Amino acid sequence: MTYQVDLDRIFDYLPTQETFKNGLRDEALIEVLYGTSIRVGELVSMKISNVDYVNHRLKVMGKGSKERYVPLGRKAEFALKKYCFEERNEKIPAFSDYVFLNSYGRRLSSQSAEFIVADTCEKAGVSKRVYLHMFRHTMATNLLDNGADLISIKQIWGHSSVSTTMIYTHVSSKSLLDSYHKFFTR
Structure with missing residues (x-):
């Protein structure tokens, strides 16, 4: 199951809503949600004082009051700055x-x-219902497909066990086949 096509539609649509009321906020929210793959509770609890633009990361208070730092991607950081310094x-x-x-x-x-x-998502023409947690699943799959390891994803997400992180990963058929051919030489 993949939501990549839907993500492409969403991200293609986002800049068009900048002229709407709260358009920059909504764009930043979606970029940060995907770009950091934090939980919705962590997203809405995010504080300005926890955004570290110098080191491109967020300080997040996760489940069980566990504090961690999460990388902040370029597009998410740009959208966040634009929202915070202009609209907000x-x-x-x-x-x-x-x-x-x-x-x-x-x-x-x-x-x-x-x-x-x-x-x-509706305005972007996404036909499937998109839940916030799908961004987390999609990010994990994309990270794995692009060569990230489970331990790194586990650390970013603040999981105590790799088995918890594995729930979020959906290996694509292409990645599975590529791995098979890379490691099975006979």
């Missing part, structure tokens, strides 16, 4: 340290994040 600061009072805020300046809820993603 212009429209919303600066007293909140949370990154993703609603129109009232309060922390965005998980349900609102779900709605933003569903609405964006």
